Amino acid sequence: MRLDSVFSEAARNVAARTSRPVVSLILFIALIGGLALFDVTAINGVLAKNAAFTSSGASTTTLTATGQVGGMACDNLANAPRVRAAGAVADTQPLVFSSLPSSPVPTKRASPGFLALLPHEVDTSQTGIFVSHDLAVTLSVTTGDSVDTKNGPVRVEGVYDYPDDGRAPGLGYAAIFIEPVTASTMFDACWMDAPYPAEDTRSLIWTSVETIGQAAKPTLGQLNSTMGVSFDAISAFNSRPSESFPWVALLLGSVVGFVPVRFRRLELASALHSRIPKAGLTLQVMLENLFWLIPAVLVVSGASLFLSQTALESDFISIASAGFRIVGLGSIGVLLGSIVGVLVTRERDLFKYFKER
Template sequence: MRLRGVVDEAWRDIVSGTSHAFMLMLILAALVGGLSAADLFSIRSIAQQVDRYIASGASTYVIEVKGRISGEACERLSSVDGVLASGALRSRNDKVTSAVLPSAGIPSLDATTGALGVFASSTRSSGATLTARDYDGIWLSSQAARSVHARAGNRLALRAGGRVRVAGVFQYPDDGRSTSYDYVALSQVPAAADDFDQCLVKAWPVPDAMQSLLQSTVSSWSSDASQQPTISQLNSTQGTQLDAVKTFRERQSALAPVVMFVSALFAGYAAVRARRLELASAMHCGEPKIALWLQMLLETLMWCCSAIIVTAPLIVWALTHMETGIIISSTTLVGILSRIPAAALVGVLAGASMAMLITRERDLFRYFKNR
């Protein structure tokens, strides 16, 4: 039989319903879509876990030593791979005392531009991009802003007279993070000084040499053991570390391509094996087995590719609506999700070929008897 005849016969079987292509397409589409969705939501769950971890301040580290932190060295850490923002702080003797609440001044800290970026993104898993306008004035913690009824952009009346512009308000929830900054006012100052008290570094993934990076910001070391720098997490209640790579690799849905291959192998095998009497009869009438095998592959390809096309919008939707970039890129996500339809395609073709190989003309009468 010529190739054209094989193609025509395969098309007639599909159109007439002999191959049950529509039913098989629906079954395979459900498998591909279900397993793809399971893996996708598992990846999103891990991404959300990482997002919560960073946003809680668990991946923000603080080194503290009174008056011996280099502001410039601390700011330079933001250029290290994995560091989202870094900046230095130092205490001020004066407080911001508003006319609204004259009996309780707000503790004031000097902050470098990087430190303001750390606090501006204190509840986000990314860094913050600030403009010159954001440095014109003071930044208040959300608790401090509420106490004096201030909002970003307002001018706060001071007890001593005059007003100060509130450049921004940063969120600092009571979720286990250090209470050192829950009621403060930050004023931007140049980093060119070695007398800062603290250096804050927000990072993801956290560099293995984080402790060394933090210690590199100390401008001078004291021989007094009681005056050595201390390093801590901004929020230690979320655990000392989160191994997102291990969690990603060990997710249960990572086996989805294997499950898909086995399921597709069975589907392809069953689809052809169910027609063994028809195929053996065709061989008995002189049809070459290779032509029948090619016909089965063409029919299998038709309903398998249709199932993949039906589920393709799921990947498109995932790329446009689901935030997973915090652990993997969009390109990597496409590659991961593509393994499932690829496993489906290989599985059904392998199953169909296996069923065709064990279908023999000499078993025609046995097939007829057991139909």
């Protein structure tokens, strides 16, 4: 059987709908597409919960030890595995702004790593203070502006966000000075954000404490406890209901590929009886499936990409690839199922198929 004959016969069967391309396309989009979109949505949900947990400060561990926290040691925690950011902070003399002479503003001094814990805007060309969003509104200033204080004008190097969403008070209406640190620069607290902590990750924060005589015992806390103590995104991802969907897609794809071929067993057995080689017949059936499978894959993949766009840019590829994995295994299942359908069709059963029709 010549290759051009295989192509032409496959095209005729698709045009005549002998191979049931429309039904197969609809089934693939409904079954495999449903699995892919469900999994993409489930992964989006896990990532959204993790983003909400992290952005609220719930993943940030705080250790308070007045005058005992080494700024350099605390900042260095950011280099540890699974730690996103770390920094030290301490109270300092309140600032008195000229526009608020009777209302001293709570002021902090912090290590360079501290600002990575707070969403903020920064003007790297300036050196000065960071103010909270609420304070910036009160002072009518923004990044890069100069503001008068009792001790003279200072530049607003940046504006940071600190919502009133349950996180520990103290920075919602405040100013922060960033100061260089050395091994002897001490602070009152160390904050460490570990979105995907291992069992011993949080204990690393204790390494920032310097033992000083009979000082008060350090206390461990959570920046925001309103969303629970922890959220294990890795465990939630691995235990999601759709985790096994790629293999379900392979099975369903095999059924979608096998059943239409099995319905044509009389036609295929007749072709074998006419001395058409089984290899040529198998290739023909695969080509018939590709006529509808390629458009179906494009539709489902496009829908998966569309849903993946709701995720963070850094998560887009991982979410989209989860949908593609289901589509890919579903497609492989279709082709394998159709091949098996041809292979189990035997010429010697022609009359049996004829009686069963």
